[in-house]
Amino acid sequence: MQEWAEANHAYLYKDGRERYIALLSTEDLENQENQDFTVLNKLREIRVGDHIPVTMSIGAAKGVKAGDSVLLGQLAQQALELSLERGGDQAVVKSAEHTWFYGGDTEVVGKRSKVRVRVTAAELARLIQQVKNVVITGHSGMDFDVLGAAMGCAEIVRHYDKQVQILVDHPGGRVDKLADYINERVPGLICTKDSLEIEIASQTLVLFVDVHRPQMFLQHSLLKRAGYIAIIDHHRRGEEFPERCNLSYIMPGASSTSELVAELVNYFPDVRFSPLTATALLTGVIVDTKRFTFSTSARTFRIAAQLIEAGADQRMIRELFTDSLEVMLYRAHILENVELVFQRFAVAAHDEPMDGARIAASRAADTLLEIDGVDASFAFYPTDEGAGVSARSAGDINVQRIMEKMGGGGHFSVAAAQLQGVTITNARSRLLEILEDVQEEGEQK
Numbered sequence: 370m371q372e373w374a375e376a377n378h379a380y381l382y383k384d385g386r387e388r389y390i391a392l393l394s395t396e397d398l399e400n401q402e403n404q405d406f407t408v409l410n411k412l413r414e415i416r417v418g419d420h421i422p423v424t425m426s427i428g429a430a431k432g433v434k435a436g437d438s439v440l441l442g443q444l445a446q447q448a449l450e451l452s453l454e455r456g457g458d459q460a461v462v463k464s465a466e467h468t469w470f471y472g473g474d475t476e477v478v479g480k481r482s483k484v485r486v487r488v489t490a491a492e493l494a495r496l497i498q499q500v501k502n503v504v505i506t507g508h509s510g511m512d513f514d515v516l517g518a519a520m521g522c523a524e525i526v527r528h529y530d531k532q533v534q535i536l537v538d539h540p541g542g543r544v545d546k547l548a549d550y551i552n553e554r555v556p557g558l559i560c561t562k563d564s565l566e567i568e569i570a571s572q573t574l575v576l577f578v579d580v581h582r583p584q585m586f587l588q589h590s591l592l593k594r595a596g597y598i599a600i601i602d603h604h605r606r607g608e609e610f611p612e613r614c615n616l617s618y619i620m621p622g623a624s625s626t627s628e629l630v631a632e633l634v635n636y637f638p639d640v641r642f643s644p645l646t647a648t649a650l651l652t653g654v655i656v657d658t659k660r661f662t663f664s665t666s667a668r669t670f671r672i673a674a675q676l677i678e679a680g681a682d683q684r685m686i687r688e689l690f691t692d693s694l695e696v697m698l699y700r701a702h703i704l705e706n707v708e709l710v711f712q713r714f715a716v717a718a719h720d721e722p723m724d725g726a727r728i729a730a731s732r733a734a735d736t737l738l739e740i741d742g743v744d745a746s747f748a749f750y751p752t753d754e755g756a757g758v759s760a761r762s763a764g765d766i767n768v769q770r771i772m773e774k775m776g777g778g779g780h781f782s783v784a785a786a787q788l789q790g791v792t793i794t795n796a797r798s799r800l801l802e803i804l805e806d807v808q809e810e811g812e813q814k
Contacts, residue, residue, distance in 0.1 A: 402462060430445040431463075432466070487636050517627035528637065579602055601618045627653030647677075704736060711804065726757075747760050768784040775799060
């Protein structure tokens with residue numbers, strides 16, 4: 370660190386065991402940006418025995434009026450917190466108007482402590498106790514992780530005898546099948562915006578699961594109408610975030626939001642998941658880990674074991690994972706149109722619309738990773754508003770960063786984007802431009 374400081378004419382002060390404060394000129398900071406903060410890669414090369422490589426998270430600020438050191442410090446602290454919430458091993462630079470991201474080239478390691486989980490559970494309990502009712506919702510295009518996490522949170526809310534509903538849309542396919550099954554057993558729990566019975570007001574807690582970016586919320590208007598806002602998510606945090614939030618629990622090292630919620634319940638001593646809720650949660654974990662092959666830790670397996678012990682119906686889960694013949698054939702059409710870009714990126718597409726196109730594209734992206742030498746895969750499909758793309762990484766490429774540049778998000782190994790008013794041809798062209806930049810960055814390292 371001292372060598373880096375001297376090379377960049379920076380004043381360096383050690384502010385704790387693992388924390389430094391650096392003061393440097395705007396010109397020297399921008400030189401670091403132009404070099405994509407190569408210090409991140411140099412630190413990662415340090416090895417001490419068989420331990421995890423050394424990484425660093427950087428938060429920096431610029432573009433502030435001379436003398437306004439308070440704002441400069443606030444922006445730098447916000448940038449550091451954003452870097453950590455995105456999984457660390459990266460640099461975030463903020464000005465009053467913009468945010469820039471650099472690095473993030475390694476998979477997130479699960480680092481959440483039991484203390485953090487316990488504190489989050491206590492704060493969530495406090496919020497639930499002081500409100501009249503709770504609405505749980507997620508991102509548009511509900512998936513199994515949204516539904517699983519929402520069911521787990523609803524179980525916690527019902528323990529406090531508070532009215533609760535899960536607000537969803539209906540993307541179709543297997544997710545709707547599980548939602549219908551839940552509604553048969555707990556009538557009125559799952560609703561759409563037209564059947565929402567809770568009047569959202571100052572004594573309402575709106576709990577967002579598996580999402581934190583306002584533009585991806587199913588109902589953006591809830592932010593203004595609700596008295597309290599809470600967020601539980603496992604995606605790397607982006608620049609966009611609600612201006613008002615009473616509880617934020619974002620852990621990108623977790624396999625899924627369902628895993629986070631299932632772990633939280635251990636700190637609610639009197640709460641026990643029903644077999645139905647355990648089934649929904651386990652389904653969310655299985656889908657987001659691609660059957661325990663992505664973003665899976667020992668913690669993930671422990672949570673899965675607890676859910677099985679709670680009565681998760683594995684037969685139902687197997688039935689939910691079957692695909693229709695139409696989806697299978699659609700996936701085959703996508704795979705027929707694959708192209709290898711730079712001999713390491715598999716890009717495929719099919720432009721015929723179909724109800725299960727998103728599921729088929731997700732499956733196709735998984736399959737494309739099985740091609741020898743492929744580091745990342747991308748499968749395009751049409752949507753009502755434009756085009757969608759599912760992205761997967763074999764471990765060396767951060768597809769979340771790539772999808773962010775296309776207006777989407779996700780995490781290191783699994784990500785996606787929905788592009789409105791864009792054709793598949795135009796979306797594919799934009800992806801190729803980004804991949805060219807990724808290839809050039811790799812060659813320069």
